[in-house]
Amino acid sequence: MLDTFVLLSANADAGFLASLNQRLNLGDIIVTVVFFTILMVLLKKFAWGPLMGVMDQRAQLIATEIEQAEASRQESAKLLEEQRVLLKEARESAQSIVENAKKQGDTQREELIMAARAEANRMKESATLEIATEKEKAVAAVREEFVSLSILAASKVLGKEISEEDNRALIEETIVKAGEGR
Amino acid sequence: MNHENPQFILFGIGFNPSNILMLFVTCLIVFLIAVASTRRLQMKPTGMQNFMEWVMDFVKGIIKNNMDWKTGGRFHVLGITLIMFVFVANMIGLPFAIVWDHQLWWKSPTADPVITLTLAATVVALTHYYGVKQLGMGKYLKSYFQPIPFLAPLKIIEEFANTLTLGLRLYGNIFAGEILIGLLATLGASSIFGLAGAVIPALAWLGFSVFIGAIQAFIFVMLTMVYMAHKVSTDH
Numbered sequence: 001m002l003d004t005f006v007l008l009s010a011n012a013d014a015g016f017l018a019s020l021n022q023r024l025n026l027g028d029i030i031v032t033v034v035f036f037t038i039l040m041v042l043l044k045k046f047a048w049g050p051l052m053g054v055m056d057q058r059a060q061l062i063a064t065e066i067e068q069a070e071a072s073r074q075e076s077a078k079l080l081e082e083q084r085v086l087l088k089e090a091r092e093s094a095q096s097i098v099e100n101a102k103k104q105g106d107t108q109r110e111e112l113i114m115a116a117r118a119e120a121n122r123m124k125e126s127a128t129l130e131i132a133t134e135k136e137k138a139v140a141a142v143r144e145e146f147v148s149l150s151i152l153a154a155s156k157v158l159g160k161e162i163s164e165e166d167n168r169a170l171i172e173e174t175i176v177k178a179g180e181g182r
Numbered sequence: 183m184n185h186e187n188p189q190f191i192l193f194g195i196g197f198n199p200s201n202i203l204m205l206f207v208t209c210l211i212v213f214l215i216a217v218a219s220t221r222r223l224q225m226k227p228t229g230m231q232n233f234m235e236w237v238m239d240f241v242k243g244i245i246k247n248n249m250d251w252k253t254g255g256r257f258h259v260l261g262i263t264l265i266m267f268v269f270v271a272n273m274i275g276l277p278f279a280i281v282w283d284h285q286l287w288w289k290s291p292t293a294d295p296v297i298t299l300t301l302a303a304t305v306v307a308l309t310h311y312y313g314v315k316q317l318g319m320g321k322y323l324k325s326y327f328q329p330i331p332f333l334a335p336l337k338i339i340e341e342f343a344n345t346l347t348l349g350l351r352l353y354g355n356i357f358a359g360e361i362l363i364g365l366l367a368t369l370g371a372s373s374i375f376g377l378a379g380a381v382i383p384a385l386a387w388l389g390f391s392v393f394i395g396a397i398q399a400f401i402f403v404m405l406t407m408v409y410m411a412h413k414v415s416t417d418h
Contacts, residue, residue, distance in 0.1 A: 025189065025296055027197030031205060032291075032300040039209040040263040047216035048259050051234055054223040061225065 147171050188285040204291040208271045216266065241265055244404055248411035253316065257410055260308070265403045268292060268301075268352065272395030275360050276388060292398075293357040295350065302349030305406045306341060313413030322413075348405055355398050359391040 150171045151164065188199050219230030227235055241261040245254040275290030291297050314322045326334045366387060370380035 025196045025198045025201070027192065027195045028201045028294070028296045029300045030195070031197070031202050032297045033304055035205045035209050036263075036267065036301070036304070039212060039267065040259060042213060043216050043263055043266075044259045046213075047220045047234070048238070048262055050223055051220045051231070051238065052258075054225070054227075055235060055238065058225055 143172075143175060146175060150175075186285055188287065198294070198296075200285070200287045200289065201291060201294055201297060203287065204271075204274065204289060205297070208267060208274055208291055211274070212263075212266045212270050215270075237265065238262055241403065244400075245407050248407045249415050253414050254407070254411070257312075257407065261403050261407065264301075264305075264406060265399050268402050269396060269399035272356050272398060273392065275356070276363065276391050276395070290356050290360060292352055293360050295353045295357075298353040298356075299345070299349035301352075301402075302345045305348065306345045306409060309406075309409045309413040310341075312410065316414040325413075344405075344409055348402065348409075352398050352402055355394050359387070359394055362387055363391065 147168060151167050154167065154171070187201075190197055190199060215230075216234065219234040223231065238258070241258060242251075245251070245257060245261060248254065271290055271292040273290075275288070275293055280286075280288035310322075313325070317325070326337045363384070366380045366384040369376045370384060371377075
């Protein structure tokens with residue numbers, strides 16, 4: 001390097017380039033810069049540019065996807081809350097319905113039982129009444145029959161006609177006495 | 183190892199056709215890898231697209247480590263291209279070297295100091311450009327006198343030192359790696375005993391060179407972003 005400069009100072013103008021060429025390839029410098037610049041421009045156009053575009057697109061896509069996921073997560077949380085409230089309401093109303101039905105059933109049963117009991121009482125009373133009437137009737141009929149039989153028997157035994165009126169009164173008195181004795 | 187570089191002169195400017203060839207091959211490989219992996223872009227990435235997206239995220243991480251993404255986002259393309267380019271350039275010289283007529287034709291382009299220093303100088307020039315663009319000329323010039331004015335000469339020297347270290351670090355690592363691979367290959371080709379002796383070190387060194395190539399690509403981009411952050415960030 002030093003003797004280059006010595007040489008340069010020796011023949012300053014004419015041999016400058018020639019002597020420099022002995023030491024240094026100026027052309028290589030130019031070629032290196034030009035080649036590198038061309039390579040950079042070409043790569044930017046054909047490789048790095050599109051690749052960066054795709055990477056940016058992906059970054060954007062991911063960002064939007066994340067946003068959408070966040071939004072849908074909130075949406076689903078909201079829906080879940082709504083559903084939970086609805087379910088709670090439905091459960092409460094179902095419970096109230098069941099309770100109402102139970103209450104209604106209870107009252108209805110009470111009513112039915114009461115009605116049945118009243119009906120049974122009524123039927124029992126009427127039956128008792130009827131039995132009593134029938135008994136009365138039967139007794140009266142038997143008594144009547146007995147009286148006429150007794151009169152017939154007495155008239156046959158006595159062989160004489162007595163006034164039926166007197167007889168009857170007499171016999172009935174006897175029967176009443178007999179009935180008391182029984 | 184005593185081979186020369188091919189050279190031709192066009193318009194009074196010297197060219198190294200080997201460098202041109204290797205730069206072209208490197209650019210072609212990077213371009214093919216990048217385009218092949220981004221042909222069928224999908225929302226759900228598969229295969230090579232995954233790899234490319236990993237590289238992008240990796241570079242994004244480097245940038246985010248150094249500056250705000252709002253100011254650093256514009257350097258994303260530069261960073262990815264740079265890391266791919268340097269990595270492929272580092273790898274391309276590893277499998278073999280082609281010497282034709284005592285002239286070295288196939289090698290890593292980053293094993294040439296002219297190329298690495300050109301890359302470094304480009305990067306540093308870009309940092310100045312974006313420094314002026316972000317802060318304005320006044321603030322940019324003022325940054326040389328902050329925090330202490332008398333350190334300004336050191337700050338100016340730092341710019342040149344940055345360029346030199348950035349370029350020469352890459353060059354030195356890759357060039358040394360290729361030299362050692364060349365030596366081991368020569369040893370392996372010398373005799374059957376040489377082959378036996380060289381095979382294991384050569385394998386080990388190749389593996390190490392892959393590692394170094396990747397690390398150097400990472401460091402290059404990392405330092406690019408560090409220098410860039412130095413120039414464009416306002417909180418310094």
